[in-house]
Amino acid sequence: MGTKRELKKWLKQYLLDRPAVTREVAPVHRWELDYPSDMRSAQFSESGRVVQGWVLLNTEHAEWQQKLTIVAAWEPAYELCHPLEIERADVIERVLGASDEDHLQRYCGFRFTVPPSLTRFTLWLACEDQRWLLQVVEINPPEALQAPETLKVLEGKAGWLFLNNDTNASVDQYRGRLRLTPRGLSGWQRYLSAFYALAEKQKAASAVLVAPSKESVMGPGYHPYAEGAGGPIQQLLALPEAQVLVYPVQALMALGDDAFIQTDTHWTQRGAMAASKVLAAALGLDERAVENTFVDDEYGELSLTGDLGSKLKPERTCRISSLHTFNYHQYRCFDNGLPNFGRLVVLANGKALMPGTCLIFGSSSSYSMFNYVSRLFKRVVFVHSAGNLDPEVVKAVQPEFLVAQTNARFVVQVPSASCSLQALIAEKKACLSEEEVMMVAKRRIGVETHNPVISSLGLSPWVVT
Structure with a gap:
């Protein structure tokens, strides 16, 4: 303006x-x-x-x-x-x-x-x-x-750190003092309707997964402020179109302190597993079979700084439980390596529980789910878009399972049902720093244009972009 x-x-x-x-x-x-x-x-x-x-x-x-x-x-x-x-x-x-x-x-x-x-x-x-x-x-x-x-970090009780002064006003959201306007709510209604219409057109089982904020799960015990009512996530959940929206807050609360990382905004790997189970149930997978898929997982302790701990001087670290009996990296058959928006990852695991393809338009919380969803679905196609949908990718991949994943703190930014992955990739490549270019080259997994997995998924136009 x-x-x-x-x-x-x-x-x-x-x-x-x-x-x-x-x-x-x-x-x-x-x-x-x-x-x-x-x-x-x-x-x-x-x-x-x-x-x-x-x-x-x-x-x-x-x-x-x-x-x-x-x-x-x-x-x-x-x-x-x-x-x-x-x-x-x-x-x-x-x-x-x-x-x-x-x-x-x-x-x-x-x-x-x-x-x-x-x-x-x-x-x-x-x-x-x-x-x-x-x-x-x-x-x-x-x-x-x-x-x-x-300062981007809010110190809570017992050394727990929370996000502060971010562009989504996480503290005000948690206190119920930032709210969606009628335009914001109607935007979500249009988006949800478009998502389910797209899934129905593809005859795909579908779910919109919203990762609860750290504040909503750990806040009652550790946040310096009390949680308010009527914030954006409560407004979203109250919409008629959100009745089948997946919001695994109870599953995370059941984990106690193991749900989120003390010095980071994201859930732990155990939290990611809990969310993956709730998502799988929403997609119609057999709950006992899903439970058995992860029953032999073993975890070990590691020290982690995290995206919040790194903002403090001196940096703050914490101990986390890390899955050490499985790593999805062995199943990556393509990864363009881009940071955040525009990243495209393809996982292929012939021993997965389900034979179909799961297409996820997700955010940063999806990455820790890869260790679990890669064992549930034979093929996982991940687009980092925070829930923004590219209908052309959906049409090309023709997934049996379609998932949009965003984070609760992003609810104030209504996603689009008609974004372009090619545009996201081009925009990201155009503004990479020298350090990011080196990072992309390090983690990129390229393939030939006619790679059988990529070709069968119809992803060649985005792999060569």
């Missing part, structure tokens, strides 16, 4: 997406935004740019105070919703000339953070299904660029 015309267009669409937005005069006696403000220096915390202020209602609406929230919006699919929960004695005394003791509106303040790089966001006052526009906040781009770097 770089121009006023674009801003007006966005606001108009926002109102159309929210038919409950009232056009009546706001019931506000007076309100003020302390930060950000042209009158004061910008304030930042470890979590981002501070947004702080207060709202006083007209006398006849004073009883609404406990139901009010301040909504900050800058993306069409989600928004922040924070209650008026801070006591502001200074406001009651200065503005109303009254004592704050037992005053009906003494908790009239709000304080939260938004990404420090934001240059524009909109503040609304909301009361249940009604809301009123308070202000479009604009920040000088130079000021936004000079914002201090924020």
Whole structure:
């Protein structure tokens, strides 16, 4: 939204997406935004740019105070919703000339953070299904660029680390203070409908697997904040289209501390096995046969830094249980080696439980599942796309099993049902650093264009890309 015309267009669409937005005069006696403000220096915390202020209602609406929230919006699919929960004695005394003791509106303040790089966001006052526009906040781009770097790790109890200040606002999601908008929810409805239509067209057993966040599983015991209600994952699970969505939170909770890695955002290998079992059941596999497939697995202890531990100085490590009686690497017949989006991996195991092909459009949580799904399906085709679907790949592979896998914290980014793997590969290759080029070359497993496995799966166009 770089121009006023674009801003007006966005606001108009926002109102159309929210038919409950009232056009009546706001019931506000007076309100003020302390930060950000042209009158004061910008304030930042470890979590981002501070947004702080207060709202006083007209006398006849004073009883609404406990139901009010301040909504900050800058993306069409989600928004922040924070209650008026801070006591502001200074406001009651200065503005109303009254004592704050037992005053009906003494908790009239709000304080939260938004990404420090934001240059524009909109503040609304909301009361249940009604809301009123308070202000479009604009920040000088130079000021936004000079914002201090924020810590990406949140220290929990007993040395457990959690993600903080990520682009998906994981902490606000966990606390129930970041929510999908009607546009975000309708986007998920369209995506789920398109996914199941695509699976039905291919006559494939199908499932959308959402990896629960570390916060949702380990949070009750170790997170510094309490879990809130009504966050994006709860909103998604409540949709009619999500009735067959696979969300293995109970299976992970049953593992206790073995579900997630203490210094990483991802589940452990035992957690990946638990998720694989739940997924297999959703795809119609015999549960006892699946259980027997992994019954002889043995694990040993290793030291791991993890994607969270590596962000601290000095780095933090933990001990993990690592599967040492099986490794899927022996079944890789192709791997383009690209980092994250655009990676294509093909696994082939003639001794697998099921004779068919499982096509997975997944995310980083899928990798630790390879040790298990490669023993369940004769062929596994993995596309790193975080659930974004390429219908052309589906048409070419013609899988017996179709899976879309994303992570709960990615729910605020509605996946597409019509992405292009070729475009993802080209885009990734175009921006590889020298270090990444070396990494890709090291882990790439190439094949001849007419490799029988690749040809039978119809993947030649993507293998030679």
